[in-house]
Amino acid sequence: MLAVGFEEDVELILENLPPKRQSMLFSATMPSWVKKLSRKYLDNPLNIDLVGNQDEKLAEGIKLYAISTTATSKRTILSDLITVYAKGGKTIVFTQTKRDADEVSLALTSIIASEALHGDISQHQRERTLNGFRQGKFTVLVATDVAARGLDIPNVDLIIHYELPNDPETFVHRSGRTGRAGKEGTAILMFTSSQRRTVRSLERDVGCKFEFVSPPVVEDVLESSAEQVVATLNGVHPESVEFFTPTAQRLIEEKGTDALAAALAQLSGFSRPPSSRSLINHEQGWVTLQLTRDSAFSRGFMSARSVMGFLSDVYPTAADEIGKIHIIADDRGAVFDLPEEIAKELLNKQIPPGNTISKITKLPALQDDGPSSDNYGRFSSRDRFSRGGGSRFSRGGARGGARGGGSMDRRGFRSSRSWGSDDEDGFSSSRGGRSFRSGNNRGSRFSTSSDDDWLIGGSRSSRSSSRDSRSFGGACFNCGKSGHRASECPN
Structure with missing residues (x-):
C-alpha cells in the first residue's frame, strides 16, 4: 500500500502515534523497495522470515490451475469456472483495468450475484461492497489489483486471474487472498495460447506448478x-x-x-437444455470429436488433409461444416469441431474398420500445445522473482506501464495491456471466412502446404498457399472485415 499512493496517509497516522510503541511491517514478498521502506519507517527492524529460501512462495493449501482460453470465450468460461470450482463460496476475480472490472461484473450479474471494486468507486460504496461480500450478500467480487490491496476478507474459496498479472509479486499477492490460516483454496489462471511460455516462466519465478486443465464441460x-x-x-x-x-x-x-x-x-437455472460447447475454442453450439486410427490400418501420419478426406467419404456434410482441426501428439488421431446436430449425425454413421469417432469431454495432448510467445523473456533470469529483492518494482513502473500500453517498467516487465490483450491471428483464433478452396478437391478448403495442415481451422479458416505471400482471404478476428488479419487491423 505504501508503494501505490498511501505513503502520505501512513505518515500522517505515524505522526499521531505515541513515540514509544512497537511497529511491525508485514509483506508477502520482500523485494528491495520493501526493505527500503522498512528502514524508513522502522527503528533497527528485526527481520522475521517465514519463507526463507523456499522455492514455493504460496501457501501449501492453494491448488493452482491454468486454463487456455480465447479472448472471445473468456466471459462465458468465467461463469462456468465459478460454478464448478467455487461451489457457491466466495470468489475474487482480478482484472487489469477498471473498465474490465465493470464489464465483467455486469456480464456475471445475470448469472451470479457480483459487484465491482476499483479506484473510481467512492469510499462509501467501497465499504458497502466489501461488507456485502464479507456477509455473503453476493459471492463474486471483481476487482483491480490496486483496489484490492490491503483487503482482509476471510473464507475466500476461489481466486481467478482473468488477465495475467504484471509481475510474479502481483501473482503471489492475488493468489494469497485464498488458502489463509491453514485453509484450502483454489487459484485459476486464464491465458491465451500466445501466453503459454509466459505461464511457464511464471511457474519458474514463483516456484509453483500449474495443473493445466480444460474449461468445464456442460456436464x-x-x-x-x-x-x-x-x-x-x-x-x-x-x-x-x-x-x-x-x-x-x-x-x-x-x-x-x-x-x-x-x-x-x-x-x-437450467429450465432449458444447455447448448454444447467446443473444447477447442469454447464456442457454444459446437461439439468436439476425436478421430483415432488403429495403427494396423493407418498409412503414414494423421494430417488435416487426411481428416477432411475421411469425412468427405463418410459424411460430406461434416467435411463442409467442420471447424478447427488439431492433430494429437502421437500423430495417430485428431480432434475437430462440428455443429452440434451434424456431430450427432456423424456419430450415427457407419465408420470404416480401424477408425473410431467419439465425443470427448477433455482434450488430449496436441501437437500445438506449446506455441511460441511474443511475451517470452518477460521473466528473464536476471529479473527472476525472489524474496531477496535483487530487482525493483516501483510505483512509476506499475502505473506507467498499465497506462502506456507498451512501455516497460524498471524490472523489464511489460504493461498489463501487452500481457492480456495480444492480437491473435484471425486464422488461428477464429473461423474466419469460408472463401478459400484448395484446387478442385471439394473436401479440402485449405492450403496445400503440408507443413501447415495441422494448424488449419477447417472450412472456416484461410491462408495463402505461399509462405512468402502476405495476402489473407479470411475475416479479421477484430472487426470481422475480410482482407487483413487482426494484427493488421486499422481498428
Whole structure:
C-alpha cells in the first residue's frame, strides 16, 4: 500500500502515534523497495522470515490451475469456472483495468450475484461492497489489483486471474487472498495460447506448478449446480417445508422423480437444455470429436488433409461444416469441431474398420500445445522473482506501464495491456471466412502446404498457399472485415 499512493496517509497516522510503541511491517514478498521502506519507517527492524529460501512462495493449501482460453470465450468460461470450482463460496476475480472490472461484473450479474471494486468507486460504496461480500450478500467480487490491496476478507474459496498479472509479486499477492490460516483454496489462471511460455516462466519465478486443465464441460456445470441447489435445500425452514408437502406428494404421485428433477433444473437455472460447447475454442453450439486410427490400418501420419478426406467419404456434410482441426501428439488421431446436430449425425454413421469417432469431454495432448510467445523473456533470469529483492518494482513502473500500453517498467516487465490483450491471428483464433478452396478437391478448403495442415481451422479458416505471400482471404478476428488479419487491423 505504501508503494501505490498511501505513503502520505501512513505518515500522517505515524505522526499521531505515541513515540514509544512497537511497529511491525508485514509483506508477502520482500523485494528491495520493501526493505527500503522498512528502514524508513522502522527503528533497527528485526527481520522475521517465514519463507526463507523456499522455492514455493504460496501457501501449501492453494491448488493452482491454468486454463487456455480465447479472448472471445473468456466471459462465458468465467461463469462456468465459478460454478464448478467455487461451489457457491466466495470468489475474487482480478482484472487489469477498471473498465474490465465493470464489464465483467455486469456480464456475471445475470448469472451470479457480483459487484465491482476499483479506484473510481467512492469510499462509501467501497465499504458497502466489501461488507456485502464479507456477509455473503453476493459471492463474486471483481476487482483491480490496486483496489484490492490491503483487503482482509476471510473464507475466500476461489481466486481467478482473468488477465495475467504484471509481475510474479502481483501473482503471489492475488493468489494469497485464498488458502489463509491453514485453509484450502483454489487459484485459476486464464491465458491465451500466445501466453503459454509466459505461464511457464511464471511457474519458474514463483516456484509453483500449474495443473493445466480444460474449461468445464456442460456436464460439469450441471452437476455442480445441482449440488449447490441440494445444499441450499437444507436451509429451508421446516414450517415452510410442511406448507409445500401436500403439493410435493401430489407431484410425486403424478410424475415420480421427474417432478423433483424438474425442480432441481429450475432452481439451478437450467429450465432449458444447455447448448454444447467446443473444447477447442469454447464456442457454444459446437461439439468436439476425436478421430483415432488403429495403427494396423493407418498409412503414414494423421494430417488435416487426411481428416477432411475421411469425412468427405463418410459424411460430406461434416467435411463442409467442420471447424478447427488439431492433430494429437502421437500423430495417430485428431480432434475437430462440428455443429452440434451434424456431430450427432456423424456419430450415427457407419465408420470404416480401424477408425473410431467419439465425443470427448477433455482434450488430449496436441501437437500445438506449446506455441511460441511474443511475451517470452518477460521473466528473464536476471529479473527472476525472489524474496531477496535483487530487482525493483516501483510505483512509476506499475502505473506507467498499465497506462502506456507498451512501455516497460524498471524490472523489464511489460504493461498489463501487452500481457492480456495480444492480437491473435484471425486464422488461428477464429473461423474466419469460408472463401478459400484448395484446387478442385471439394473436401479440402485449405492450403496445400503440408507443413501447415495441422494448424488449419477447417472450412472456416484461410491462408495463402505461399509462405512468402502476405495476402489473407479470411475475416479479421477484430472487426470481422475480410482482407487483413487482426494484427493488421486499422481498428
